[in-house]
Amino acid sequence: MSGSAPTTAPASGWGRVMRRKPVSRLNAESGADSGGSELRRSLGVFRLTMIGVGSTVGTGIFIVLNEAVPKAGPAVVVSFVLAAITAALTALCYAELASTIPVSGASYTYAYATMGELIAFIVGACLLLEYGVAASAVAVGWGEYLNALLGDVTGWQLPAEFSAPPGEGGILNVPAAVLVTACCLLLVRGAKESATINAITVCIKLAVLLLFVAVAFTAFNAENAQPFAPFGAAGVGAAASMVFFSYIGMDTVSTAGEEVRNPRRTLPLALFWCVVIVTSIYLLVAIAGIGAQPWQRFEGQQAGLAAILGDLTGSGWPAIVLAAGGVVSIFGVTLTTIYGQTRILFSMGRDGMVPKVFHTVHPRRRTPVHNTLIVSLFVGLLAAVVPLNTLANLTSMGTLVAFTVVSAGVVILRRTRPDLDRGFRAPGGPVVPALSIAACVYLISQLPWSTYLMFAIWLALALTLYFTYSVKHSTLATGEPRA
Template sequence: MNKWRVKSLDSILATAEKKSLARSLGAFQLTMLGIGGIIGTGIFVLTAEAAQLAGPGMLISFVLSALVCGLAALCYAELAAMVPVSGSAYTYSYATFGEILAWIVGWALVLEYAVAASAVAVGWSGYMVGVIQNFAGITLPVELVNGPYAGGLINLPAVVIALAVTWLLVLGTKESATVNAVLVAVKVAALAAFVALAVPAAQADKFVPFMPLGVTGAISAASIIFFAFVGFDAVSTAAEETKDPQKNIPIGLVGSLVICTIFYMLVGAGVIGAYGAQPVFGPAGEALAPGSLELAEQCKSYAEATLPVVCSKEALAHVLRMIGHPGIGNVLGLAAGFALPSVVLMMMFAQTRVFFVMSRDGLLPAALSKVHPKYKTPHVVTIITGLGVAVSAAFFPVGQLASVSNGGTLCAFFFVSLAIMTLRRTDPSRRRVFRTPAVWLVAPLAALGCLLLFAFLSIEAQMVFFGWAAIGLVFYFVYGRSRSNVARGVTEVGELSADVPPQGVPPLPGIHTPGGKDA
């Protein structure tokens, strides 16, 4: 057996065919799934984080992040159409580089999705605290709405929403898909309203100085604002549940990314031009790190009427209030408060799909894929994920969580970029309904872009990534290496023993088939 334990594409496809999930998603549903996953804390909250690093130059950060994601999306599109099974980058790496690198990628995806869900939960908390204050006049105790990084004890609202979404995913209620679709519409409408009000109020002098912290500041901001684009790859985790995946997966991936990029550039221009987005400096003129205690202390010196956007936990709503639209700003805050949980749901859903496939391959314990006898959902892994998300959201700032999540995402994107080039060489005759254009230019640029953004992540985020990878490798050699299906010579589901986990994990709760039943 090959020491790298490469699992052939034919074996992967045969496994998925014999023990697959119901195919019920079309191009429109996938695009909405992608938009629902992308639009969230990144644009509603991290705009302030990016402004602290780059000022108006965050527009360059948006472009750079979108470029890297766009290149990666083209690579994803070919692979997802060619290998339409769950597992995303993990599955592609298994077929290309072998088991150990596939494990690292799968482990990194766990970091991406779980920590991303925590970041969104923290972002939701900031907006809901603002909504409660502006609509009900109730100011919640600082100790209960901030983690230790901002002088508090615990971010209780973030914990509440994480546990609420976990409960929803365990129940698998029929209403959740309808609610999810409505919330996507709410988010898009909220951003459209912001653009309509803020962009016409833009003033040229607000863009000066354009890059107060230089090019490095813009790239550093890109490494964080990159989080605003993450989510389109979650479309590929639904490949096994997609009708005509060779056509619909590329449409969902690229379509959702293009739509969101246009929105983001307009929103960024509105924030900068209508209100200003210059960073806040310390008493000695030093640049302050976003999410730091030093920045939090400096922000306390501003009155509400002059509070810089970088100090706000609800950046877009704050801008609208400050430019003369307080009512609409409050409504936008309310819309974000209602809509952001759908992103938490999407991220946690995507992680369960990665766990599902890793468990199907024998690399994770069978218990993680255990299906609830009543609700027919993977309740064990969902509850474990939900508790992890809640703990992270309780104590860490949104910027740090986003940076850590980006480390996992960039790892996955990097290996996808390498995988498409490798498969073009090793399996050139395989049918490719969608072919990445100029692949020998697109894929290397995508890989280099991932390395560039990773290099500009915070030291803390890089250390967490490598520490998480080390823990994963220990787990692999202690457990997964000897129990994987490939190690046991099992190549198809039909050969699996009775201890293999049940495969009846349903798709995203409540997604309706054409016949009107839940898939």
């Protein structure tokens, strides 16, 4: 392609860390132009949409609703709307870049092509935080729904010390570690097998959530939504920032760029359907839940949706079905978020940003086995020992920073490479990316100061790795692509 940026930059100084990777080289390495790939291309629109929905629906509704309602009251519905608008604007930007650069790596890869190596590495660090912490946050809540199911079916539950989140009555979250192990074993088998299992779990969770909506609306009481916004705009903003981590499914869709058939068409379609399905489900469940019980009861409520159905129906079958749905749903979310993180590291390993072990593919299964094992160990440890609300806010921070970079990347790539083949163009010229950036920055500003501190520590560690390892081993520095 004409006008491509050079593959190397000055050997020292600012140019060294701001060297960009040409889109033509990215597409060539991934096989996007030839239809080949180091990974197996086996995913169509349905399976890819289900990956996005699977990594999204479950986090915000099954778990974080009980953390967000005490911050905003019934106005948490507005918080979900704000998060949805931000997600929809960003999805348009993702669709354009994903159809232009259909490779693994998502916003890390897009930043490498538009803003340079250092920014790309920082975005990669944000994505690792986003996916690793999100998977841990979801896995933390699995023990709650497992206990709810065990209690309803057998009358016995796991001891709180070994099933509740640390800081909330637990010492070591054993179910979370078991869940991560199961997901790891499935991912090692292959992307197609994992996507099929995920599609099944998505259909189950959507059916269960629609059951919840149907039952909860029979007990809807408008008085439960009073006062609507007890903590004002500040509460709405704080809750919106927290629940935004429920929308990471968009990024997960784009991480699968090298395992998708006809990626320039499939990726935008999957992103569109993911946002539509997720937003509809979130709003229905949030409204039904708020109407079914006073908002003050959400705080500290374990396995929230199952508890609501239990109160409405006694310990009948609807509560058991909801608890079982939560167990299945959270498995699917954990599976797809771990999948997303391994594919980010796969791309970073190919670029020399992290050790080669993350880019090694099993010769028969064509999956990054060692990568998956390392990621699962990290996720399992976090899930076992870190409190849930800390994980949720950190995930939102990583997600929002990555989304901001993607939106900026659309504008930059249009100016620097107007000649590129784009399967989809975000409407409105620079307006949609600008609105997306503004919405992301607003939500970032609503996060607590402790999240900024932990995020700064994470970035400091990431930059240490970059300047001691990555800048020297980058394939743009050596001039040789990784085999």
